[in-house]
Amino acid sequence: MRSPELLQSHLAVSPSLLRKLAARQRAPAVEQQAQPDTPTVDMPPASTARNPSEPDRTATTQHRRVDAAKPPRPTHYWTWRLLADRFTFEECSEIRGIDEATILSHLSRAADEGFAIAAEWFLSDEQVAAIGPLVEANPPEQLRGVVEQLPPDLRYEHVALFLKCRANSSP
Numbered sequence: 175m176r177s178p179e180l181l182q183s184h185l186a187v188s189p190s191l192l193r194k195l196a197a198r199q200r201a202p203a204v205e206q207q208a209q210p211d212t213p214t215v216d217m218p219p220a221s222t223a224r225n226p227s228e229p230d231r232t233a234t235t236q237h238r239r240v241d242a243a244k245p246p247r248p249t250h251y252w253t254w255r256l257l258a259d260r261f262t263f264e265e266c267s268e269i270r271g272i273d274e275a276t277i278l279s280h281l282s283r284a285a286d287e288g289f290a291i292a293a294e295w296f297l298s299d300e301q302v303a304a305i306g307p308l309v310e311a312n313p314p315e316q317l318r319g320v321v322e323q324l325p326p327d328l329r330y331e332h333v334a335l336f337l338k339c340r341a342n343s344s345p
Contacts, residue, residue, distance in 0.1 A: 187268055194261070195269070250280035257281070257295045278331045285338040293339045301328055305336050 187195075253276075256266040267277060278296060285291045293302055305328065308320045314337060321330045 191265055191268060194265070248283075250283040253277055253280035254284035254289050254291070258290070263296055275331065278335055282331070282335050282338065285335065285342055288342070290342060291335070291339045293336050296335065297332060301325075301332070302336075304328065305333055309333065309337065309340075
């Protein structure tokens, strides 16, 4: 991971968030492990030399294994991963540089792909309490009518994602 100084020079994030990012070194428990049959490639560790034209005399001969067959993750995965790793909605927005509507869209796509989403990631306890009874009393086909009965800070996307959370958590 890059040093906090490098991150701060490229990103406009708060010092407390930089400390939290620097403290995170492992993927969340939900990260899938590579299959044993998947081909891998040995790669030397990244050079730490100050001048790229000079050889790095401190590098060891150890190699790290990189999964060569694993395709890059889609952008919504990284939004989901931050929230799954217990970053707040606001921190996720700041880290990714995206707005609320984009985060909700990313979570919706992640839920469609079967990733576990918690309503608490994007709704306050009061908002969950407001949505729950209305969703129980109305069928999903009448979702637009439910939204009209909610406080102004809740939109259609909140209710739709709330329903996906409930559907994915049901046995």
